[in-house]
Amino acid sequence: MSTDAPEQANVFSRLRPPAVLNYVALTAAGLLVYFFMMSAKGNDTGALVAILVAVPGVLARWVVAPALVLILTTYLQIDPGFINLIGHFSGSRWFLPREQANFQLEDLILAAALLAYVIGHFRLTTIVHQGMPNDPTPRREGEPKTPPRRPAELVAPDEFAQTMIIGGGCMIAAEVAWLILMGLENLGRPNAFGPATSRFLIVAWLAGLALMLVSAALVYMRSARMTRSEASLVLRDEFFHENRRETDRLQRWRKWFKERVAARRRAGK
């Protein structure tokens, strides 16, 4: 809580610092490239709709805008130019040519554009709108209810460069992972499944394995960093759940006995 008057800055003034302008530029560039890449695949209408959602999303601080853009992109990848949708309503059926699932530069550029947009949007949202959940403390009345946001001054000078490197690394890792996956799938041939199903199964299996390993690592990290009281509480919790029914019964008998003693005492016996 502060005794100072709350800051009354509008969105545009918050977007003005140089460190923030980097993210504005990143978002704008990402959206521009996204539009061109989608248009090149015949998705110009869909891309335009996505842009119309994304740009006001940045300015009006819509947290849901990236989700809508990502869902729209997913749909447009499956149904380019809404051809199937239009065909469904018009009654005419269109057949789309099958795409090759090998390395294509356009895919990489599209992924880079979307990644840039998503990173830019979320970082701008934390700076101009809300950086973390509003978690007010109940101990004080009159505490400001505005959610905390990340001040632009906290953006480190090397943050943008690091973000670009990490983003690029993620893109390359994704492409390499996909190529390895296709290689794995080819190695396993012939099998009873089609290529897409095999890939899906491998991805699901790998995701399950990764989830297991990561959760084991997290559990280990958490256990290793536990304080003494946390560890004691975990053991007590385990004890409680194992003996709950028995202790519940014991406590009920104890309560009954106490009530009986109190009743006798009241009766003067």
Next chain:
Amino acid sequence: MLTPRGWWFLFIVLLQVGLGTALSDQVGSGLVVVGLSLLAWFLWEWAQFAYRLYYVVPTLTLHRELHDERKAVPILWAQGEFDVRVRVRVEAADLPYVVLSDWVPADAKLVGGSDEEVVALDPDRPVLLSYRLKCPLPGELRFEGVRVRVADRQGFFYHRTLIRDGLTYYVLPRLTGAEGKRRGAKKFNIFPPPGVHRLKRPGGGSELLDLRDYIPGDPPKMIAWKPSARKDKLFTKEFESEVPVRCTLFVDASESTRLGAKRTKLTRLVNLAAGVAEATVADRDHAGLVVFDEHDSRVMRPKRSRRHVIDMLHLLAEAASRPTPLGPFADANALARLAYPLANELYPDLMRRRTNTLPGRMFWCPPSDYRRGWWVLVFCLPFLFVALNFLIRQVAYSLQSVDVYMTSWNISGWLYRQLGGFTINVLGAPILILYAWPITAGIALIGVLIWLFHGLSGYFEPWRSERVRRKQLGLLFATLDGERPGAESHYLHDDQAFARRAQRFLAEHHARYPVRLYDARGRYLFHSRPKIDVLVKALNYGVARGRDNELFVILADLVDLADDLDHLLRAVKVAVARHHQVMIILPWQDDVPDPPREPPNDDAIPLRKAERFAVGGYKAIAEEISRDFIDQYHKAYFRIRREFGRLGVLVVRADSREPVQMVLDRLDRLRGVGRRR
């Protein structure tokens, strides 16, 4: 750890990867590469946050200092303003986005600066939180620690914890206004110097007290020659004593004075005692202090040094910091509702559902665990009887045992005959359906439904929330106290044990909680009768060790104990008989109006007409109870005044508007009884 924003982003990305892979032979690799890129970035951020959470956040440390205008101070003064400076440092690595908010004590008021900062922490640059506090009342300030909220740069991950501090500072009562500016030097030459009071007893003073017959051995310089010449008989001069006044303050810190909101009776008494003590010492008199409650007393013998005053103020601050009494009866669920958010704030690591778990099976309420369990059995018994007989007959039929078959039929046949049956044709073959089966099954179904609904009742509000709070708090209390395993179930089932522990928890952290003042029969629970014995013991001790001309000021809440003052009256009588002065200051209850100038003549409390209650309803009854309480309070006050007045003891009423100066004037008047100006 994941925020809603993080969850839905992860969901969409996984959907993209799943769909992209499953449809990769139709739509190409575009969708899956997009999904995998976003997923890789998300996982990278997750890993970074997990590292910060488990390895960087635990290295956060804080150092707190309280400063007045000049330097860091270990104690505070009531009505004073102080700067709080909290330096937060991280040891391991940087944290790019942290919200630090200091836990400002509830008894203090923030008057400048901000107790919250949004910062990026770096091992080389500690962060300083600085704000200004005002402490309105004496007592204790407890700084619980700094609340730390960590998030990533996108708002996907969030974690809240507390760097625990637990530092306490005493807030000493402070004099303000005229009463602090007592005379430190005599104003007129005819007055004795400060700290010296004339006592009408023979002593070594300079003022003549009396003449007496000469006793052989009297020094010749003491002989009054002129009267001796006139009377032709030797007389000796006697001079007054010049002694300091020793004022001992008896401050009541019992449970009855600690009830109420911020300005309790105890706070008022402490302020009053501090004012009187400081003014007494400023007059170069000796001041002593006794703080007593129901159990024991703490005594400080009268002295007049500055250090002694500070020690007295410490003792008073310690008394003022005593928490609201727990009381024998309390509403466990109401206390749980108060303690639960506080525990979540103070011990987020121990209240998190990952450690303090709440599995769904915990809420199942089987009727067999309760006395109502026999209902289910009663409903199911007929069906069980029929089914068991059927089974026995089937076994007997397969074993070709006629005796067993007939015995079973003889037992259950009556029921079948009474209820009858009907025949249906299945594929041309008649099958006899006895009514006993569907009827008993229907009754058993009711029992099963009772069992089901009873079991499910634990999942619905308010039982679910109550159980969540009791379980988590019980486990927390057991862990904090280091109790034996299984103690948490004690807190879950024993309302009084839980209520007492929850009250203690709230009191330790300076949170307010409701106290039940009356028991089920309407009897007041905070009379604090044992304090009279403790007070009497302390007063007798003071009288036994006192010299001449002592002044005993009793600051105690005695109005509720007007019927139990015999011991105290006897002790006061002894003190007065030993030539000491006694004064009683009663803290007046805030919601009771001032008493009339003259005490009422009759002791009876008039009752209003019954019609008034019939018309006015509950409001009229409440008014009547309130009036009755006020009348009784006034009568008790007048009775105390009368009883002590017979002994020559002044009883002063100290309400919240009574300035310390007025009490000091009365004290001066009281001391001036034997003084000649």
